[in-house]
Amino acid sequence: MAIEAVILVPVMIWGYLAMFTIFDSYRQYTTQQKAAYTVSDLISRQWAPIDAGLIDGTHTLFEGLTRAVGETGMRVTVVQYNDILEEYQVVWSRTRGGMVGLSSEDVASWSDRLPDLVDQEQLILVETTAAFSPVFSVGLGARTINNFVFTRPRYTGQVCFDDNALGEVCDMPGPVVPPVSDDEQA
Numbered sequence: 001m002a003i004e005a006v007i008l009v010p011v012m013i014w015g016y017l018a019m020f021t022i023f024d025s026y027r028q029y030t031t032q033q034k035a036a037y038t039v040s041d042l043i044s045r046q047w048a049p050i051d052a053g054l055i056d057g058t059h060t061l062f063e064g065l066t067r068a069v070g071e072t073g074m075r076v077t078v079v080q081y082n083d084i085l086e087e088y089q090v091v092w093s094r095t096r097g098g099m100v101g102l103s104s105e106d107v108a109s110w111s112d113r114l115p116d117l118v119d120q121e122q123l124i125l126v127e128t129t130a131a132f133s134p135v136f137s138v139g140l141g142a143r144t145i146n147n148f149v150f151t152r153p154r155y156t157g158q159v160c161f162d163d164n165a166l167g168e169v170c171d172m173p174g175p176v177v178p179p180v181s182d183d184e185q186a
Contacts, residue, residue, distance in 0.1 A: 018138040028066070028132050029145050035065035036147040040126040043076060044151040049162035052094070059096040062128055070131030073097030076124070078159050079107050083119030087111075091122060092161045099129065114150060122158050124151050 039058045043050065059074045066072070077093040079102075087108040093101035102125075107114075117123060126149045133142040153159050 014138065017136045018140075021134045021136045021138050021140055024135060025132065025140060032062075032066050032068075032128060032130055032145050033147050033149075035062050036126050036128045036149045037151075038062075038065065039074070039076075039128070040124055040149045040151040043126070043159060044124050044154045046159055047155045049160035051162045055094045055096060066130060068130045070133065071097065072131075073099040073129040075099040075101065075127040077102045077107075077127075078122055078124055078161070079114070080120060080122045081117035088114060088117075088123075091158075094161065097129075099127070113148070122153060124153065124159055125149070126151075 039062055042058060042061075043054075046054070055074075055076060058076070059072070062068075062074055063072050073095070074097055075093065075095045078091040079088045080091050081087075082089050087104075088110055089104040090102050090107055093103075095101050114123060114125075126147075128147045128149075130145050131142065132145050134140045
């Protein structure tokens with residue numbers, strides 16, 4: 001029995017640590033995905049132009065929700081579909097944490113990654129990245145977890161970015177109209 005115990009106890013301990021590590025990696029992946037959806041939903045509900053402070057705040061929110069210990073990055077991009085060119089175009093793109101902004105050339109052929117849109121309809125893309133290192137070394141190496149989330153604007157047809165130096169970046173003409181409250185609808 002002592003020989004069997006010497007053989008089986010390390011295997012049982014390794015199995016327990018492996019299950020813990022795999023569960024922890026799955027938990028971290030889903031937590032980061034939920035945080036990316038939260039950031040995307042927060043931006044989609046903005047009816048006034050957003051600024052660099054909101055992008056900084058959403059990046060801080062992402063880091064807080066995920067309890068990230070490594071390097072994180074976030075890219076927020078608003079794309080618009082052009083029916084004449086039959087391609088997606090970038091309206092604006094802002095990044096935090098070392099990611100590079102997208103251009104219209106980058107998203108022009110993303111018809112397999114993005115939903116079908118009508119002409120001039122906009123979509124908010126939130127891409128996040130965070131480093132993950134497993135707690136125990138059981139064959140699962142360090143990796144980077146990437147998320148790609150898209151949401152349509154909720155209350156208006158566009159989400160504008162107000163850059164103090166360049167002014168407001170929107171692709172749809174006219175002022176941004178605030179949403180109608182429930183009391184005003186009644």
